[in-house]
Amino acid sequence: xxxxxxxxxxxxxxxxxxxxxxxxxxxxxxxxxxxxxxxxxxxxxxxxxxxxxxxxxxxxxxxxxxxxxxxxxxxxxxxxxxxxxxxxxxxxxxxxxxxxxxxxxxxxxxxxxxxxxxxxxxxxxxxxxxxxxxxxxxxx
Numbered sequence: 001x002x003x004x005x006x007x008x009x010x011x012x013x014x015x016x017x018x019x020x021x022x023x024x025x026x027x028x029x030x031x032x033x034x035x036x037x038x039x040x041x042x043x044x045x046x047x048x049x050x051x052x053x054x055x056x057x058x059x060x061x062x063x064x065x066x067x068x069x070x071x072x073x074x075x076x077x078x079x080x081x082x083x084x085x086x087x088x089x090x091x092x093x094x095x096x097x098x099x100x101x102x103x104x105x106x107x108x109x110x111x112x113x114x115x116x117x118x119x120x121x122x123x124x125x126x127x128x129x130x131x132x133x134x135x136x137x138x139x140x
Contacts, residue, residue, distance in 0.1 A: 007106035009116035027132030
């Protein structure tokens with residue numbers, strides 16, 4: 001049986017790490033737990049780490065490093081080739097360049113989907129994007 005391969009958008013991790021108020025908070029936690037248990041193959045985009053580092057700037061340096069290390073022990077870090085990054089730069093129909101990079105990383109790893117709290121931001125993505133509810137209810 002083929003294991004489900006997913007790219008986890010930064011907003012899922014932010015829900016998990018910060019416990020912030022979000023309609024997908026519980027589902028985000030469940031998805032991270034499924035990845036940690038090896039039930040699904042979870043990846044994060046390389047640039048997610050720098051975003052997390054910035055968002056967690058109010059925490060001390062050691063705590064931020066520990067959080068990033070924990071995340072990297074759960075998820076495999078995905079990158080995009082130079083060709084795909086150059087293509088992403090040209091994709092001006094993406095409102096957010098960061099989302100386009102997420103899509104390119106998902107493409108590089110052959111992800112079945114991108115799990116995101118903002119699926120509308122991925123209407124032009126090459127890899128289908130689903131919200132945590134849809135993923136948990138139909139993709140597993």
